Amino acid sequence: MQRYETIAGIRQALDSQRRTGKSMGFVPTMGALHSGHISLIEASKANNDLTVCSIFVNPTQFNNPDDLARYPHALEADCQLLEAAGCDLVFAPSVDEIYPSNPVLKLNFGDLETVLEGAFRPGHFNGVGIVVSKLFNIIQPDRAYFGQKDLQQVAVVKRLIRDLGFQMELVRMPIVREDDGLAMSSRNRNLSPAERREAPALYQALIKAQEILHNEGTIEAAKTAVESDLQKHPDFRLEYFEIANADTLQPVSQRLAPGATALCIAAHLGKTRLIDNLIL
Numbered sequence: 001m002q003r004y005e006t007i008a009g010i011r012q013a014l015d016s017q018r019r020t021g022k023s024m025g026f027v028p029t030m031g032a033l034h035s036g037h038i039s040l041i042e043a044s045k046a047n048n049d050l051t052v053c054s055i056f057v058n059p060t061q062f063n064n065p066d067d068l069a070r071y072p073h074a075l076e077a078d079c080q081l082l083e084a085a086g087c088d089l090v091f092a093p094s095v096d097e098i099y100p101s102n103p104v105l106k107l108n109f110g111d112l113e114t115v116l117e118g119a120f121r122p123g124h125f126n127g128v129g130i131v132v133s134k135l136f137n138i139i140q141p142d143r144a145y146f147g148q149k150d151l152q153q154v155a156v157v158k159r160l161i162r163d164l165g166f167q168m169e170l171v172r173m174p175i176v177r178e179d180d181g182l183a184m185s186s187r188n189r190n191l192s193p194a195e196r197r198e199a200p201a202l203y204q205a206l207i208k209a210q211e212i213l214h215n216e217g218t219i220e221a222a223k224t225a226v227e228s229d230l231q232k233h234p235d236f237r238l239e240y241f242e243i244a245n246a247d248t249l250q251p252v253s254q255r256l257a258p259g260a261t262a263l264c265i266a267a268h269l270g271k272t273r274l275i276d277n278l279i280l
């Protein structure tokens with residue numbers, strides 16, 4: 001596996017591969033890799049001649065400086081995992097390499113970013129949009145792989161691809177979970193052992209809401225159940241639980257067709273913020 005830190009270096013390597021007609025899959029990440037990330041690498045390997053992974057903790061998408069300071073870094077271990085998974089190239093640039101100066105560009109995703117993560121993390125999708133555009137320009141993949149765990153990010157990046165005319169396909173991959181249901185996430189590393197034991201309550205609340213809706217319960221009943229279930233875990237502070245259209249992320253007042261309704265949740269567990277979702 002080849003590793004690059006500069007834009008010029010990875011561009012040169014990819015240009016020579018592209019000339020031989022190889023198809024490219026791209027997996028953008030912020031590192032501290034887990035099996036969720038590796039599932040994206042495997043999906044890319046199955047459908048492309050070459051797989052590129054980026055590891056970059058993007059400061060412009062953090063609305064909370066403490067969250068950025070606490071974000072886990074594990075570059076050497078990440079590279080070993082990627083090598084074992086058969087990833088071909090890793091791009092791990094410094095902040096100065098990506099941002100020689102602060103970007104002045106401002107992206108506005110309209111209704112897509114006034115809800116859920118966009119509402120609770122002001123400026124987050126501006127930062128995601130800028131870095132993803134820059135990475136797409138550098139890598140120029142045929143396919144880019146994103147996880148359903150960041151469902152709103154999938155919608156935002158789809159919109160970015162459409163509005164800016166990137167010639168690539170976005171592939172959304174299912175959420176990989178721990179045995180107890182907790183969605184894998186780099187931030188899980190920041191949980192204390194006691195918090196880690198509590199953490200599956202987030203997924204269990206989603207399952208409870210799903211059951212209520214399957215049994216013809218109302219959206220209000222599902223919301224009340226989620227709120228009261230999480231209140232039983234005093235270390236959890238619910239930020240939002242919403243039932244939304246899985247493509248537009250706008251709230252819905254009733255269940256939509258199969259595959260079109262998303263139950264989305266975000267909560268703080270101690271100092272760590274966790275998100276999860278289920279698509280019905």
Ligand SMILES: Nc1ncnc2c1ncn2[C@@H]1O[C@H](COP(=O)(O)OP(=O)(O)OP(=O)(O)O)[C@@H](O)[C@H]1O
Pocket residue numbers: 028029030031035036037039040145146147148149150173174175176177183184185186187188
């Ligand atoms: N459990 C998971 N299953 C599948 N894909 C995932 C999972 N967790 C993250 N991903 C995807 O991996 C890509 C990179 O995500 P990122 O590096 O931010 O990891 P993360 O685990 O989501 O970290 P955090 O949520 O703590 O920021 C994103 O497309 C994300 O949706």
Ligand SMILES: CC(C)(CO)[C@@H](O)C(=O)[O-]
Pocket residue numbers: 028029030056058061128131132150153
């Ligand atoms: C897509 C991404 C790598 C952009 O920094 C990040 O938001 C993530 O890891 O999901």
Ligand code: BAL
Pocket residue numbers: 030061062150
């Ligand atoms: N996986 C989404 C990146 C973030 O939380 O900033």
